[in-house]
Amino acid sequence: MAKPVEPSAFLDACAMRQTATVPVWFMRQAGRSLPEYRSARGDASILEAVRDPALVTELTLQPVTRYSVDAAILFSDIMVPLAAMDSGVQIVAGRGPVIEQRVSGESDLGRLRDLEPEEDIPYVIDAIRLIRNELAPSGIPLIGFAGAPFTLASYLIEGGPSRDHARTKAFMFSEPSIWERLIDKLADIALAFLRAQILAGAQAVQLFDSWAGALSTEQYERYVFKASSKVLRGVAELGVPRIHFGVGTGELLEPMANAGADVIGVDWHVSLADVRKRVGRPIALQGNLDPSWCLAPGKQMEAEVLRILREGSATPGYIFNLGHGVLPETDPSTLARIVELVHAWNPR
Numbered sequence: 001m002a003k004p005v006e007p008s009a010f011l012d013a014c015a016m017r018q019t020a021t022v023p024v025w026f027m028r029q030a031g032r033s034l035p036e037y038r039s040a041r042g043d044a045s046i047l048e049a050v051r052d053p054a055l056v057t058e059l060t061l062q063p064v065t066r067y068s069v070d071a072a073i074l075f076s077d078i079m080v081p082l083a084a085m086d087s088g089v090q091i092v093a094g095r096g097p098v099i100e101q102r103v104s105g106e107s108d109l110g111r112l113r114d115l116e117p118e119e120d121i122p123y124v125i126d127a128i129r130l131i132r133n134e135l136a137p138s139g140i141p142l143i144g145f146a147g148a149p150f151t152l153a154s155y156l157i158e159g160g161p162s163r164d165h166a167r168t169k170a171f172m173f174s175e176p177s178i179w180e181r182l183i184d185k186l187a188d189i190a191l192a193f194l195r196a197q198i199l200a201g202a203q204a205v206q207l208f209d210s211w212a213g214a215l216s217t218e219q220y221e222r223y224v225f226k227a228s229s230k231v232l233r234g235v236a237e238l239g240v241p242r243i244h245f246g247v248g249t250g251e252l253l254e255p256m257a258n259a260g261a262d263v264i265g266v267d268w269h270v271s272l273a274d275v276r277k278r279v280g281r282p283i284a285l286q287g288n289l290d291p292s293w294c295l296a297p298g299k300q301m302e303a304e305v306l307r308i309l310r311e312g313s314a315t316p317g318y319i320f321n322l323g324h325g326v327l328p329e330t331d332p333s334t335l336a337r338i339v340e341l342v343h344a345w346n347p348r
């Protein structure tokens, strides 16, 4: 007899099926806002931590245990595949990814090669298998993820975090054919990273194009769409839901959906009702609470959660989340309260 499939409100919502409760999880639910995270991680850098499958399992499960969220997200980073092929890629605490040798021209493309998951990131595959084992009794699904080609390219070209991504955009404008080769290579890497995670057991994937909001619609369509589409369409045959997310991407929602997303991750700049109009076809939605609300707990914050729930559950296929990652200074009890409110809400 086939093993019964555990019901999952999160996976049902991704497929736009009506659910009895609205599923909820938080981007960056593992991490510095949790005291148990700080003590488990100790002094190891994040890139060291992700190479320890037992530690990754513990860090991934911590928020699931504490908050009773409806999905786990693998503890990893978008820079992991790039760090596996270039020892000059670091993540500096409080700052973000830093690249020793920036990509500034054609000769730098040679430093990027195809990702060989079994050799380059065996610890990610091992961690996913361990986590799936631990999650099996609860049926809570595991989300895998990758950085989208544009967001990865931005770190490689800027050499670190950037406010305006000007150097990246100037590169793309002035060297369109080198840009195309770079972003296509990054699409292959992101695709291999996601495929490996799904084959190891990830039951949904999220493509983080965190910084795509720096682009106009025309720029996104001309310079980025094809590469992101290659990643999302490349995992379609594996049959897991694909979430596509960016910050400040209100103007890009339609092409981001058309790149091959089953779920659109929405920040807080646009209302969920507007997103539905802009995308123009039924699609599952995730997100929308400004993470800053979590620093203002109380009745007004709760009213905002309820407002978003009302708007989100107007049609089936809504997953509650923040509009970006949990801020490190967030009090975990605030997130616990949000989960309680979301689960108490009747979406019908």
Ligand code: CP3
Binding pocket: 026, 027, 028, 029, 030, 031, 032, 045, 046, 073, 074, 075, 076, 077, 078, 079, 091, 092, 093, 094, 095, 096, 097, 145, 208, 210, 325
């Ligand atoms: O719980 C989860 O969400 C899973 C873990 C996760 C991390 N990074 C761990 C991490 C996820 C999903 C990411 C994705 C990621 N990494 C993105 C896309 C999501 C987004 O926030 O837009 C981006 C842009 C990165 C690159 C990156 N890595 C940044 C900007 C930073 C922050 C630097 C800082 O210290 O503020 C990191 C480091 C990082 N990745 C941390 C964690 C928990 C914090 C650093 C630490 O704990 O030492």
